[in-house]
Amino acid sequence: MIIDGPGRSAIPPGTLFFSMSFDRLLLLLATLAFLGALGHAVVALRKGQWKESRWHWLPMAAGFALQCGFLYLRGQDHGRCPMTSLFEVLVFTGWSVVLLYLVVGPAYRLSLLGAFTAPVVAVMQGTALLLLPDPPSPKIAPNPWLETHAALALIAYAAFALACVTGVMHLVQARLLKKHRIRALFHQLPPISDLAKAIRRLAAFGLLLLSLALLSAVPLGTSISGAKLTSTWMVWMLYAILNFLMWRHVVSARVISWMAVGGFVVPLVSLWIVSVK
Amino acid sequence: MRMETNEERQILCLGVNHRTTPVEVRERVAFPEAKLPEALETLKSRDGITEAVVISTCNRVELYTSLDVNEPAGHEQMRQYLVDRFGLTDEHAEALVCYKLSGVETARHLFRVVSGLDSMVLGETEIFGQVKQAYKVALEAGATGKDLNKLFQRAFNVGKKVREHTAIQRGSTSIGSVAVELAEKVFGQLKSCRVMLIGAGEMSRTCAQSLVSRGASSLIVSNRSYDKAVELAQQMNGRAMKFDEWEKALHEVDIIISSTSAPHFVILPEMIQKAMKSRRGHPLFLIDIAVPRDIDPRVNEIEDAYLYDIDALSAIAEDNRRKREMEIQVGEQIIEEQLVKFGLAGMPVRGAREAQA
Numbered sequence: 175m176i177i178d179g180p181g182r183s184a185i186p187p188g189t190l191f192f193s194m195s196f197d198r199l200l201l202l203l204a205t206l207a208f209l210g211a212l213g214h215a216v217v218a219l220r221k222g223q224w225k226e227s228r229w230h231w232l233p234m235a236a237g238f239a240l241q242c243g244f245l246y247l248r249g250q251d252h253g254r255c256p257m258t259s260l261f262e263v264l265v266f267t268g269w270s271v272v273l274l275y276l277v278v279g280p281a282y283r284l285s286l287l288g289a290f291t292a293p294v295v296a297v298m299q300g301t302a303l304l305l306l307p308d309p310p311s312p313k314i315a316p317n318p319w320l321e322t323h324a325a326l327a328l329i330a331y332a333a334f335a336l337a338c339v340t341g342v343m344h345l346v347q348a349r350l351l352k353k354h355r356i357r358a359l360f361h362q363l364p365p366i367s368d369l370a371k372a373i374r375r376l377a378a379f380g381l382l383l384l385s386l387a388l389l390s391a392v393p394l395g396t397s398i399s400g401a402k403l404t405s406t407w408m409v410w411m412l413y414a415i416l417n418f419l420m421w422r423h424v425v426s427a428r429v430i431s432w433m434a435v436g437g438f439v440v441p442l443v444s445l446w447i448v449s450v451k
Numbered sequence: 452m453r454m455e456t457n458e459e460r461q462i463l464c465l466g467v468n469h470r471t472t473p474v475e476v477r478e479r480v481a482f483p484e485a486k487l488p489e490a491l492e493t494l495k496s497r498d499g500i501t502e503a504v505v506i507s508t509c510n511r512v513e514l515y516t517s518l519d520v521n522e523p524a525g526h527e528q529m530r531q532y533l534v535d536r537f538g539l540t541d542e543h544a545e546a547l548v549c550y551k552l553s554g555v556e557t558a559r560h561l562f563r564v565v566s567g568l569d570s571m572v573l574g575e576t577e578i579f580g581q582v583k584q585a586y587k588v589a590l591e592a593g594a595t596g597k598d599l600n601k602l603f604q605r606a607f608n609v610g611k612k613v614r615e616h617t618a619i620q621r622g623s624t625s626i627g628s629v630a631v632e633l634a635e636k637v638f639g640q641l642k643s644c645r646v647m648l649i650g651a652g653e654m655s656r657t658c659a660q661s662l663v664s665r666g667a668s669s670l671i672v673s674n675r676s677y678d679k680a681v682e683l684a685q686q687m688n689g690r691a692m693k694f695d696e697w698e699k700a701l702h703e704v705d706i707i708i709s710s711t712s713a714p715h716f717v718i719l720p721e722m723i724q725k726a727m728k729s730r731r732g733h734p735l736f737l738i739d740i741a742v743p744r745d746i747d748p749r750v751n752e753i754e755d756a757y758l759y760d761i762d763a764l765s766a767i768a769e770d771n772r773r774k775r776e777m778e779i780q781v782g783e784q785i786i787e788e789q790l791v792k793f794g795l796a797g798m799p800v801r802g803a804r805e806a807q808a
Contacts, residue, residue, distance in 0.1 A: 351636060352751065354763045356770065361621055365639040366734060423731035426754035430732075 197247040198308070200240045201265060201299060207237035208272075208296040215289030219358055231279070234272060234288045237295070241269040254316035257324045259309050263445055264302040266325075268295040270332030278336060278372065286362050290339045319393050326387035327406060327448075331441045333380030334413065334434075337373050341434035344369040348428055370427045373434050374420050381413045405444035412440050460501070461522060462598055464552040464560055465529040466513030469571050471548050479543060480533050482507035484588070490536065491594035497528050502596040504589040504603065508581045510571050511564070515557070517598035526551040555795045558602060562786045565610030567619060573775060574619030579610050609789045616785060619778040622771030626654060627661035629767045630738050630759070634662060634706055637736045637757055647671045647704040649697055649718075650711035651683045654740045654761075658708050663687060671704065673697040675711070698722055702729035708738045709745035718746040723753050730755070738764070 194202070211233035244265060248256030256262045275291045302308075347363040350356070363369075388410060391403065416433050419425050425433075467477055482490050482505055494503045499520035506513040514532070518525045530551075534544045552560050560569070565582050567574040586603045589595045595603070613619075623629045631641075638644050644667045648659050651674045663670060670689030674680035677693055684691040692700060701707070701722060711717055718737070727735065732755065739746040739760040751758035 347636070351633070351757050354759065354767070356622075356633075356767045358618075360636065363636075365636050367637065368639045370732075420732075425732075427732055427734070428754055 197244045197251075198303065200244040200247070202303060204237045204240035204244065205296050205299040205303065207233045207240060208292040208299070211237065211288055211292040212296065215286070215292070219289070219362060230286075230288055231276070234275065234292065237292075238269070238272045238276060241265065241272065245269060255321040255325055257321070257328065259306075260446065261302045261306045261308045263328065263448070264298045264306070267328050267331050267335070267445065268298040270329040271295055271298075271335045274329070274332050274336050274376070278376065286364070287336075287339060287343065290343055291336065294335060294339055317394070319390055323387050323390040323394065326383050326390060330380045330383035330387060331409075331445060333376045333383060334409075334438055334441050337376035337380065337434045338438035340369055340372045340376060341431040344373060344431040345428065345435065348431070366427065370430070373430060377413055377416050377420065377434060381410070381417050384410050384413065402448045405447040409441050409444050412437050460517060460519050460598070461525070461553055462515065462517050462557050462602060463522060463525045463529065464513060464515050464557040465526055465533075465549050466506075466511060467547065467549055468511035468513075468569070471550055472546075476543070476546050476548075477510075477512060479539065480512050480537050480547065482512065484584075487585070487588045488592040488594075491589055491592045493536065494529075494532055495594055497532055499525065500528065502599045503594045504586055504599055506564075506582055506585040508578065511569075513564075515561070515599060515602070517596065522553045525553075555790060558606075558793070558795050559786060559790060561602065561606045562609045562613075562789065563783075565606045566613035566782055566786065567610075568613070568779060568782050568786075573779070574614075574617075576614070576620065579607075579614075582610075583607065605789070605793055609786060612789065613782045613785050617778040617781045619775060619782055621778075622767075622774055624768050624772045624775065626740075626761070626764050626768060627657045629764050629771070630658045630708075631661045631665050633757070633759060633767075634736050635665070637734050638705060640666065641668075642666045643668055644705040645669045645671070645703060646689075646706045646708065647673065647697065647700065648683070648689075649673050649707065649709040649745070650675075650741065651679050652710035652740065655708045655710035655738075656683065656687075658738060658740065659687060662706060662708075667706070671697070671700060701726035704735075705733070706736045706738070707746075708740065710740040711745050712741070713745060714743060716745060716747040717741075718750065720747055720749045720753060723750050723756055727753060727755060740764075 211230075214233065215230070245256050248262060252258060255266075257266050271291060272295055275287055279287050343363055344366055346359065347366050347369060350360045350363070351366065384406070388403075388406060391406075416430070416437060419433070420430055467480065469477075484507075487505055487507070490505055491503050494500060494505065494514065494516070499518045500516050501519060502517035504515040506515070512533075514529045516525065516529060518528070520528065530547070530549055533539070533547065533549075539547065550560075561582075563569045565579050567576065567578055570578050582603075586595070589599070623632045634641055634644065641662060644662070646659055646662050646667045646669070648655055648670065651672065659670060670684070670687055671692050672680045672684040672687070672689050673692040673694050673696070674683070675694050677691065680691040680694075683689070702725075707718070709718060718739075723735065723737075734755045734757065737746055737750060737756065737758040739758065742761060744760055746758055746760070748758065748760070750756055
């Protein structure tokens with residue numbers, strides 16, 4: 175294993191273990207922690223032994239700590255917020271998702287949300303580690319406005335990701351209730367009213383952050399490309415409509431959940447656009 | 452841990468519970484918590500008793516002792532202690548039916564108690580805390596020693612293990628509690644839920660009572676006989692409504708329980724569709740207890756409306772009963788494994804019987 179210091183060179187996709195830098199090792203361990211959280215949840219659910227417990231937070235918290243380590247090392251390396259490539263953007267978004275989960279989960283007693291969040295974050299980080307190139311540190315002077323804009327936007331996207339995950343939980347629980355399938359998962363999933371409330375708050379919180387991100391882009395003038403801004407505005411529009419529909423109660427909770435789940439494709443595409451354009 | 456620490460010393464249990472003794476007898480021998488330290492001291496002052504723990508809850512009174520006398524004499528000491536302490540008359544003393552356990556049966560019984568397998572509500576968790584508190588009082592009063600400390604510590608470990616590895620608490624087994632469980636999965640807490648009872652049958656009344664006991668905020672009772680509706684509403688702190696008015700109030704309530712004797716559907720999809728428009732995305736939970744059914748099953752196809760009829764509720768209750776039976780077996784198996792692990796299994800069962808004094 176080679177442990178790189180600052181100023182490391184480009185790392186091709188899929189580089190693991192023997193030529194792995196320390197920060198990538200932390201990321202790999204974080205991904206394994208999230209997979210461990212998922213595995214633990216699946217086994218506990220299958221045995222019908224899942225209970226609200228602080229121990230469920232442990233693998234998620236461990237993964238989060240390892241993510242923090244990765245981002246810290248990258249921040250040191252770049253001398254700025256580590257969001258310089260799609261690789262890092264995915265990791266930063268994953269970190270934001272776990273951060274929000276650790277905040278939202280206890281508030282709503284949604285420890286099972288971790289079981290649904292863990293695979294999303296593991297897939298994001300796994301994709302970054304295995305499929306994406308990891309370019310060297312860009313030699314660009316830090317711009318606080320740009321970094322604020324990017325960080326706010328990515329945390330907003332994380333809120334949308336968590337709304338998507340909560341939407342999946344709502345759809346599953348609503349279906350179990352409709353079809354009278356009172357199984358182990360039914361007992362573990364939170365009430366549909368609590369899940370609907372969590373979706374509303376996450377979508378509203380994400381929209382607020384994204385609005386702030388767009389406002390913070392104003393002083394940047396032309397330094398953000400049109401494609402990036404357009405895609406971000408599209409995401410903003412989508413979630414503004416979703417929030418309006420929820421506020422006016424125009425559509426059912428099930429439709430809202432489907433929108434939260436399906437709509438997350440738009441932020442994902444936008445992530446790709448803002449990272450490569 | 453040795454249950455019989457030498458030729459003379461052994462651990463015994465003597466007790467009464469909800470199965471062996473009616474409440475009017477149990478209440479005569481109940482220990483107020485404040486008096487427990489003094490009670491333990493007097494128990495320990497009896498001949499041969501070296502350690503003691505007293506568990507006194509609404510469903511059981513049990514004395515655990517480590518003592519230096521033989522088993523029949525030990526049990527007699529403990530029983531006489533209850534008679535003396537509570538000043539029981541001969542008639543009351545005769546009515547005091549106690550179980551008398553010794554050796555491995557004492558450990559097995561305590562393990563079952565802390566695991567909730569011996570409770571009236573199977574798997575309830577409160578007993579674990581109650582036993583822990585009783586032990587703490589005895590420990591602080593200096594009434595425990597090596598034998599009972601080991602026994603109780605192991606019992607707490609077994610209790611935790613049984614709860615961790617089984618789901619004995621899960622799943623309601625009566626129609627009323629299934630209805631409550633489902634309602635909680637729709638609304639979360641029931642504090643702000645409003646319930647409407649259409650028809651005043653016994654089963655619907657039980658369901659409504661269960662919901663109100665879990666915090667449902669208000670109850671509307673509508674019945675063809677208005678007098679009966681008023682009577683039931685008064686009994687349940689609710690409001691009576693004339694039978695031709697309930698349809699107008701559909702949008703105001705969160706849970707509808709219907710049990711009329713009508714030969715046709717009373718609640719139709721179009722009524723619920725209309726009510727849902729005013730509910731602004733808030734779900735509606737409908738329970739149809741009537742046979743023939745009161746609520747058109749197509750109501751369940753409406754967004755955010757969840758309908759359960761009597762068959763669906765019964766099937767869930769039955770399924771839960773079956774699962775609980777399986778979980779009890781798993782719990783008992785864990786206890787037997789732990790008895791083996793602690794070197795207690797296979798010991799001679801000397802006092803495993805229920806005896807009438």
